[in-house]
Amino acid sequence: MEPAALPLASPRPERGDAARNRRHLLAMARLMIAEVGVEKVTMDGLAERAALGKGTVFRRFGTRAGIFHALLDEDEKAFQQSVLSGPPPLGPGAAPVARLIAFGRARIDFLFDHAAIARASLDTNQPIPVGVGAISQFHIRMLLNQAHVDVLDTHVLSVQLAAALEGPILLYLRTPTAADADRLRWRLADGWQKLIERTCTPLVLDTD
Template sequence: MEPTALHLGLPRNERGDAARNRRHLLDVARQLVDELGVEKVTMDGLAERAGLGKGTVFRRFRTRAGIFHALMDEDEKAFQQSVLSGLPPLGPGADPIQRLIAFGRARLDFLFDHIAIARAALDTNQPIPVGAATISQFHIRMLLNRAHVDFPDTDTLAVQLTAALEAPVLLYLHTTTAADTADARQQLTDGWQRLVERIATPNPVDNKVIR
């Protein structure tokens, strides 16, 4: 285990019936996503399939986006756990640069696999959530420091590397076919590896700031 690698939030205390309803609703929501696709999942449809009142669904998720936010949050926690205690090189036990490469590739794969859910989780009436990006930044900074990279400010570098992982996939990447998505995934994961390898073996001029 690596308890200092990521900050995992503690689960909220729930009454037994509330916890069972939450688990049931999330399981049914996943079934609907698999059967219908994200676009056709609605609050009313979820309530009907789950056999619960609409009020229960609305109290639990508040908005349609809240359904997907809850699904994304659950999968994010599973991903974080694989980083904390999974097998190397993603989990503890590998060289920090190899872990950083593995983390970026796994993170991009995770985001590609969750593009539809992640976009559906964005509520236009609410600020864009940054929790997962903050956790990525914390982990990247930790690995950079452990690798003793030759860079004057690892805090800034961690912010920039986090942006390279999170922003293109969730906000700016638009692909239309499965082939396009596969190509984009390959390009971004390979590009991440080349970027980290370049940072790990800089040229003497790399750390000079051009003014």
């Protein structure tokens, strides 16, 4: 396990009843998504399904987008934990280049699997976030350093590589069919692997 590999934030303490309500509401939201899809999940519908007052739902999440933001945050933490202590090659125990490849592939899968929830988590009154994920950048830089990549600045390189994974294009991809989405997912993952392999392969100069 690598306790310093990712800068995980400490969760804010919750009262026991508040924590139970939050877990219950998120579990009910996931059931509703599985049954009727993201688009049909509403604040009123969630309150009815969870058998809680509407005020409880509004106090907990604030807006409909807040429901999906909380779901995404929960899944992000689970993803981070799999990077910290899951089985290799995503987790510790594999060579750094193998972990870089596995991280990118897993991250692309995560973004595709959560695209609808991620879009629904955006507040229409706020600008679309375009920043590079700090956690991805931190992890990529750590693995680049472990791989002894022959570059002057692994900080800049980690920003560029993280942007290839966290760019809005991955979040807002829309394709006509599920088959097209699956093909695009594979192409992006395969492209990431080739990018990492070429980045981490020492340059051999032709001296003839």
